[in-house]
Each structure stands twice: as structure tokens, then as C-alpha cells.
Amino acid sequence: MASSNGHGNPNTTGLSVPKPQQQSYAFATRGVHADDAIHEYTDVAPALHVSTTYRYPSDPDKLEPVDDLDIPAREPGGVIPGDTHVYSRLTAPNSSRLELLLTSIVGAPCLTYNSGLAAFHALLTYLNPKVVAIGAGYHGCHGVLHIYQKLTGCKIVDLFDEKSWDDEGAGWSLGKGDVVHLETPVNPTGRAFDISHYAEMAHKRGAILTIDATFAPPPLQDPFKWGADYVMHSGTKYFGGHSDMLCGVIAVGKNREGWEKDYWSMYGERLHLGSVMGSMEGWLGVRSLRTLELRVTRQSQNCDNIVAALNACLDGSEADEKACAVKSVLAKIEHASLQTSDMAWLKKQMPNGFGPVFSIWFKTATQARRFPSKLQLFHHATSLGGVESLIEWRRMSDDTVEETLCRISVGVENWEDLMNDLLDGCVALAKEAK
Numbered sequence: 358m359a360s361s362n363g364h365g366n367p368n369t370t371g372l373s374v375p376k377p378q379q380q381s382y383a384f385a386t387r388g389v390h391a392d393d394a395i396h397e398y399t400d401v402a403p404a405l406h407v408s409t410t411y412r413y414p415s416d417p418d419k420l421e422p423v424d425d426l427d428i429p430a431r432e433p434g435g436v437i438p439g440d441t442h443v444y445s446r447l448t449a450p451n452s453s454r455l456e457l458l459l460t461s462i463v464g465a466p467c468l469t470y471n472s473g474l475a476a477f478h479a480l481l482t483y484l485n486p487k488v489v490a491i492g493a494g495y496h497g498c499h500g501v502l503h504i505y506q507k508l509t510g511c512k513i514v515d516l517f518d519e520k521s522w523d524d525e526g527a528g529w530s531l532g533k534g535d536v537v538h539l540e541t542p543v544n545p546t547g548r549a550f551d552i553s554h555y556a557e558m559a560h561k562r563g564a565i566l567t568i569d570a571t572f573a574p575p576p577l578q579d580p581f582k583w584g585a586d587y588v589m590h591s592g593t594k595y596f597g598g599h600s601d602m603l604c605g606v607i608a609v610g611k612n613r614e615g616w617e618k619d620y621w622s623m624y625g626e627r628l629h630l631g632s633v634m635g636s637m638e639g640w641l642g643v644r645s646l647r648t649l650e651l652r653v654t655r656q657s658q659n660c661d662n663i664v665a666a667l668n669a670c671l672d673g674s675e676a677d678e679k680a681c682a683v684k685s686v687l688a689k690i691e692h693a694s695l696q697t698s699d700m701a702w703l704k705k706q707m708p709n710g711f712g713p714v715f716s717i718w719f720k721t722a723t724q725a726r727r728f729p730s731k732l733q734l735f736h737h738a739t740s741l742g743g744v745e746s747l748i749e750w751r752r753m754s755d756d757t758v759e760e761t762l763c764r765i766s767v768g769v770e771n772w773e774d775l776m777n778d779l780l781d782g783c784v785a786l787a788k789e790a791k
Contacts, residue, residue, distance in 0.1 A: 384462065384576050385650040391461035392454050392643070394436050405640040406450040411442045433609065433620040434459075434466030447628050451639030458646045459596070462575050463588065465608040466620045468627060469639070473571065473591025474501050475632040476605025480587060481505045482630065483623050484565060486536040488529065492516035494540035494569065495591075496755050519558065533563030540569040541580075542693050545751050545764040547572060547715040549693035551702050556584025571595070571742075573712045576650055577657060583706060586610045592642065594742025595713075598652050602641040604634060652744060652769055657710030659772040663765075664692045664715050666776050679780040682787040686728075688718040688761065713767045714741055716751070722760035724786055726750050729763065731782035734775055741766030746775055 382390065398404070413420060431437065437453045445452075452469055459467035470476040478501050481489075489502060489511055506513060512529060514521040516539065523530035531537070537559035541550040552568060559566040567587045568580040574595040580588045590596060592604030609620045627633060634642075668690055669675045670683035692715035696703055703711075719725040728750070729737035735748040746768035752760045767775065 387461045409445045452634045455639045455642040463608045470605035470632045472603045473605040488512045488531040488535040490516045491538045495544040535564045538567045542572040542712045546691040552583035598645045600743035602638045656713035660713040660767040662772045682783040685787045725761045731785040734778040744769045
């Protein structure tokens with residue numbers, strides 16, 4: 358008998374709901390079935406629950422005062438019984454279902470937040486490092502880190518210069534409990550870095566390796582396999598996949614001693630940070646994860662094909678009018694698939710594709726500024742990860758990059774149509790220059 362808490366249509370058919378051993382199934386299957394254990398109703402598509410508060414039992418003898426976090430025993434990231442929600446800043450049906458799916462897909466207990474930056478802030482707040490090593494990457498994360506620095510006085514050092522990790526004169530060094538934060542592939546270029554290398558660097562000092570894997574979600578990359586302690590995602594991008602929801606995700610690695618305490622501590626802190634997802638966003642996230650593998654593998658394959666074709670034009674192996682136009686306006690292309698000297702480790706780290714984002718540099722800032730207006734299939738907009746292809750003259754939203762750079766997020770369209778659109782844009786730009 359389904360619970361009578363008002364969460365949708367109770368399953369009155371008498372049919373049993375299958376509860377498979379989820380980890381024995383393939384990735385694509387888990388994206389559709391990892392939440393079968395909470396299908397308590399006849400609805401095939403999960404309902405959208407908008408309530409912020411939930412009724413206590415009507416029987417006074419069943420009223421048992423509890424602490425906010427004293428919920429029924431469960432595994433981190435596991436099933437929350439449908440009739441135990443109290444207040445949506447703690448748990449809610451849609452976001453809890455999303456976390457259940459993410460935990461199965463990512464392979465580690467996941468917590469959701471109302472944006473990627475909220476997730477990064479929550480991670481820094483919990484870890485409370487005295488030193489943070491960070492490199493190039495999303496400027497928003499640097500902004501959060503500088504706010505954290507203002508509050509705590511932490512030291513920020515260059516991820517790529519280990520000599521900067523110590524200051525003997527000032528009496529500090531990156532060590533136990535501090536954070537090495539690596540973004541791979543990195544925003545905006547799509548260049549990838551060897552996670553195992555930075556895991557070794559961090560762990561030999563007792564530091565914690567956090568990975569921003571937004572540009573390479575499952576099934577492209579599993580940072581935990583290569584030594585990550587925590588993984589963050591801006592779920593707004595590929596987990597959402599339709600440019601219509603904000604979401605942040607922190608996955609807690611199970612390779613560290615005390616990881617369960619880490620999960621539950623962050624779970625409790627989220628309640629008081631107030632950075633929970635809305636019910637609508639949770640519902641949209643569940644919808645999106647059903648097709649995550651289909652979307653991401655298609656987008657990554659499209660990107661690999663487009664980058665290879667553009668690069669062939671740029672290196673001179675193609676010589677028709679369109680290839681000549683590419684050579685006349687483009688200065689360089691960057692994407693993980695072009696890191697030929699890194700392939701020994703890169704193909705192991707990213708066995709299913711090199712990511713759907715790459716960047717191109719034009720010979721002049723004027724060309725970069727004007728190029729998006731020459732395209733028909735690429736929306737000129739910031740962000741990435743949606744089913745539609747986007748291009749951004751990156752200087753519009755990031756003052757840390759060269760004005761000659763355009764970032765391209767490849768969608769699920771036919772890659773040859775996208776490629777021809779880019780080539781025609783280069784032709785138009787070249788003619789305009791003449």
C-alpha cells in the first residue's frame with residue numbers, strides 16, 4: 358500500500374515495483390532506472406511536487422520530535438522514503454530523486470545545490486582550507502574563492518607552480534587539509550589535465566584533490582578512478598542539458614577515510630547555507646538524466662569531428678575555398694582531442710570522448726567579435742551543455758581571456774551541418790576582411 362502523504366497518485370494496481378541491483382546495469386540503463394526503488398505510484402513520468410512543507414502524522418501518538426537531520430537511516434545518497442519529507446530546505450521529492458539518480462550515475466554519493474557556484478562555496482566552507490592551489494578555469498569559481506579568502510584569509514597559490522605552494526619566510530605551506538582544485542577539461546579552452554598527476558601532488562602533502570568535471574560529465578570521465586577526493590559539476594550544463602535549469606553537484610569520494618562523515622556533514626551544512634535546489638529544477642534534472650548518455654556521447658563525437666575537420670583546414674591538409682578562409686581568419690584551435698603528446702594518459706582518463714567544448718582564436722579581436730553574427734545554427738550566448746550549439750565571443754562574460762577567443766559548445770545536431778555553418782562563417786568573415 359502506497360503512503361498517503363499526497364505525493365502524486367498512489368499505486369493501487371497491486372503491481373510490484375521492480376527494485377533492481379542498480380550497479381549491475383550499464384550506465385544508460387541506470388540513467389532511466391536508478392530511481393525505480395521509489396516508484397510508489399502509477400505515474401510513469403515522476404510528478405512535479407511544489408510544496409515547501411509536508412504534513413506530520415495525523416495520529417498524535419505518532420508525533421515524535423526529531424532533530425532537523427534525524428531522518429530514517431539510509432546510505433549516503435540513497436533512497437529517502439516518500440513519506441518522510443518535512444521541509445523542502447532539507448529534502449524534497451524531486452531533488453531527492455535527482456540525487457538518487459546522480460549517485461548511481463556518478464558512482465559516489467551526490468548532493469545537489471541551486472547552482473554550480475553554490476556547490477563550490479559549500480565545498481570550500483566544509484573543507485575550510487588554509488591554502489588553495491587553483492589554476493586557470495571558470496572565472497566564477499575564482500570569484501567564490503576570493504570571497505572565501507576575504508572571510509578566512511586563506512592563501513591562494515598557482516596550481517601549475519608547485520614552488521608557490523610554500524612560503525617558508527611567512528611560515529605557511531600547502532599541506533594536510535588544504536585543497537588542490539583542478540578543472541579538467543578546463544574552461545574555456547577544453548584542454549585536459551592528468552588527474553592522477555595532481556592527485557599524487559596533493560596526496561603526498563596530505564591535501565585534498567577536488568575536481569571540477571563540468572566539461573566532461575559521465576560517461577566521458579570518472580575523476581574518482583584517478584584519485585579525486587571530491588568532484589563538482591555545474592549541473593546547469595550537461596546534467597541539465599536543455600539550458601533551462603540551474604544546478605550544482607558535489608560528489609563525495611568513497612576512497613577517503615571518514616567519507617560518510619564528510620557526506621552527512623555537508624548534508625547538514627547545506628540546510629543552514631540554504632543553497633538547496635528548487636522543486637522545479639529537481640524535476641527538470643530527473644527528466645534530463647534519462648538521456649544523459651545519448652546527449653553527451655553525441656555531443657562529444659560531434660565536437661571531435663568538427664575539431665578534426667577545422668584543424669585539417671588550419672594545418673594546410675585541405676586547400677579548397679573554405680579551408681583557405683579558415684586559414685585566413687583563424688590563428689589556433691584548442692581541444693583535448695588535439696593533445697597528441699598526452700594521448701597515453703588522456704585516452705585512459707577520457708575513454709569515451711574528449712568533451713563537447715572547444716575554443717578558437719582569431720587573428721584579430723574584431724574578427725572574433727563579428728564571427729558569431731555570421732552563423733546560422735549556433736546561438737550567440739554564454740553557457741554550454743544544452744542540446745543546441747552555442748558560440749560565445751568569450752570577452753562578453755569573462756575579462757580574463759584574450760579578445761580574440763570564441764568558445765564553442767557543440768550540441769546534438771548533425772555535425773556536418775554544424776561544420777558547414779562554421780566554414781561558411783569563416784568564408785563570410787574572410788570576404789568582409791577583403
